[in-house]
Amino acid sequence: MSIKYQIWFTWNAEREKIRLPVLPEKFSIKNGSNNQSIDLTGLGEITIMQSRPALQFSFSSFFPAGYFPGIKSIIAVPPILYIRMIERWKKSKVPIHFISTGNYINLYCTIESFNYSESGGDVGTFSYDITLKEYREVSLKAVSVDSSLIATVQNTTARVDNTSTPKTYTVKKGDCLYNIAKSVYGDGAKYSSIYTANKSMIGSNPNLIRPGQVLKIP
The missing domain is CATH 2.40.30 (Elongation Factor Tu (Ef-tu); domain 3)
Structure with missing residues (x-):
């Protein structure tokens, strides 16, 4: 190639x-x-x-x-x-x-x-x-009938949505955001993404996570 x-x-x-x-x-x-x-x-x-x-x-x-x-x-x-x-x-x-x-x-x-x-x-x-x-999205055809009883079929083009549904992770004793990111993403450096998604719960210090907290995984 x-x-x-x-x-x-x-x-x-x-x-x-x-x-x-x-x-x-x-x-x-x-x-x-x-x-x-x-x-x-x-x-x-x-x-x-x-x-x-x-x-x-x-x-x-x-x-x-x-x-x-x-x-x-x-x-x-x-x-x-x-x-x-x-x-x-x-x-x-x-x-x-x-x-x-x-x-x-x-x-x-x-x-x-x-x-x-x-x-x-x-x-x-x-x-x-x-x-x-x-991969093709399933597309539906809309049928409309006018006053003269003539049916018209309208093709609709479906747009592919490959957005992943957010998941969650329950913090365990000994966890840190780096290790969680390494576990779910394969890359610990992406811990900031998890922190940003959960900043309102974690607070200003990303190192202060507590066992039992349920984190959103973007």
């Missing part, structure tokens, strides 16, 4: 994002058909055209433990954090925003499968393969 390509995953209305540090060598797009063929007496086989199925994207790459000339993202992120973030997105049942600049892909997808491994010869580097499927 061209070195000018960029591949991004974003989630929760762009609040979390990943630029893949190493582009895949092969990128597979499955674009099938739901058309049906039937045989009619005197006409033979005819095809009934249907709406196409969802696009499916598959590729493999790796999250490197260290810098090398083929890396495309200058942001140094431990590979395990990429793994934990994608796992969490997959479990959330909220679609991700998938962008591949070289393929002109810009759409929402579900993470259908995500498999990864770490080999002994390169500890800390994770190889992975991932399959994404195009």
Whole structure:
């Protein structure tokens, strides 16, 4: 793939994002058909055209433990954090925003499968393969009937909302915001997001959280 390509995953209305540090060598797009063929007496086989199925994207790459000339993202992120973030997105049942600049892909997808491994010869580097499927919101058609009893069908375009529903966390003895952020986001440095969402309850000092407090996790 061209070195000018960029591949991004974003989630929760762009609040979390990943630029893949190493582009895949092969990128597979499955674009099938739901058309049906039937045989009619005197006409033979005819095809009934249907709406196409969802696009499916598959590729493999790796999250490197260290810098090398083929890396495309200058942001140094431990590979395990990429793994934990994608796992969490997959479990959330909220679609991700998938962008591949070289393929002109810009759409929402579900993470259908995500498999990864770490080999002994390169500890800390994770190889992975991932399959994404195009996500479409269910759109309803409104039917209106005028005074002359003529029905008009109006198509409505549904906008994809990939905002994650806020979750909560109950503070336990020994907890701190940094460790909570590391647990839920995979990145302790995001503790400020939790503090901002709960500042009215925590107060001016983010270190003063108490067991039993129920924190909103944005």
